[in-house]
Amino acid sequence: MIRFSRVSKAFRDPLLVDVDLDIESGAIWGLIGPGAGGKSVLLKIAAGLMRPDAGRVEIAGRDITGDDETALAQTRERIGMLFQNNALFDFMTVLDNVAFPLRRRGVADDEAEARAEKRLRAVGLAGSEHKMPSELSGGMQKRVGLARASVADPEVVIYDEPTAGLDPVTTSKIYDLLREDHEASKPTTIVVSSDVDALLSFAPRVALLEGGVLRYDGDAAAIAESDDAVVRQFVTGSLEGPL
């Protein structure tokens, strides 16, 4: 379970203003919103990587608001995260990148490699195990990041733009994979995507972050009928409206 109570964060300008959020364990939650609206920042706060200026954050039953790095690290062990720009370790091979979370959790080398290979096959990257990340295309790097985020079966998985830069067929395959993962071990899954249609059909519940607040947080199927003109305009992609 992930819970935000009145979370605020500002850099130069306020980015998140008193955001409340409640995602129950095992749920799939989608987040959409205009660019530079603070989606990635919200995810980093949810992963315990960034501290909010105000408000409380609870992850998997633990209030992490006052935690120091050591305690935060323990919470992060239960989370897998795909960064928007992948954050692959460029001094390691693709296989080592994916096996890395397993090794750090004490899985034996052979088993870690076998599991990493299996994961890489699942994202369609068999044959690239021994390449370096810089030798891969953008979409391939994205898929390595996906494999690394989910390889250790974390309780919470956070995906920042899992399908950015992927073709429509690969996008469908990736969502199928996320669905399978979810059915297998029911991790709490958070997905940010600018591919609104694909996300709406994947996540039963979605939220829209705009102007520092969640202007919508509810049933994905009902979002197009929202009372809020901003929300309606965003999901339909219309040029007419308040945005």
Added chain:
Amino acid sequence: MIARVGDVVIGVTREVGGIGVLMLQVLRALLPWPSMDARELWRNLYRMGVKSLPIILATAFFSGAILVVQSGIFVRRFGAEGLLGWATGYSTFREIGPILIALMFSGRVGSNNTAELGTMTITEQIDGLRALAIDPIRYLIVPRVTAMMVMLFALTVFGDFVAILGGALLGQVVVGVDTSVFWHSLFSNLGTWDLVHGLVKSVFFGLVISLTSCYFGISVRGGAVGVGRAVNASVVASAIGIMVTDCLLTLLMK
């Protein structure tokens, strides 16, 4: 004018403070028991030390040789053949060796280290490590600091040796001082302390270069431009740091 001086003072204080904080974090990461990622340590020892060997040895050889050629004029004029070995050894072991090798090392290894850590910072790889519950200080910084200190020490040992060899060789060929005279002058006038003096310095230079280059690397802001700026600042700051440390240590170890 005063405001600008003030800005510079504040800026320098902030950087030095940042480096100090990093040093404390490194020390804390070594508690309760010094442990580090063996793979990272080996990788860094190899690429920072072994790969630097040729360039360091070449620099050392030529600096020893130049030292002898420069002093050759005086040696001949005053008939001080018997002092050439001593003079070369004294200045090489105590000053020229450690400082030249440290500056070369900073230019080659320190700058590379800043660029690498800086790129990791702007591409979120540092956050990527934290997301995997890995402490970037322990995983990235501690092995680098260790590797740089160990390897600068080792390179200085080799470098001193090769510089003296270069001096003896050019002493014979150019100045006309027989190598046996050179060695005799060296061994009878210099003690272990002269060598140790320089090697102690090299360990501290290693610490200065490693902490400075790591600090500038992990505090990069602003994309590729920021990385370029950080590398620049890191090399300049390391050079100043080396000089200041040298001055302090020389005073302390008189």
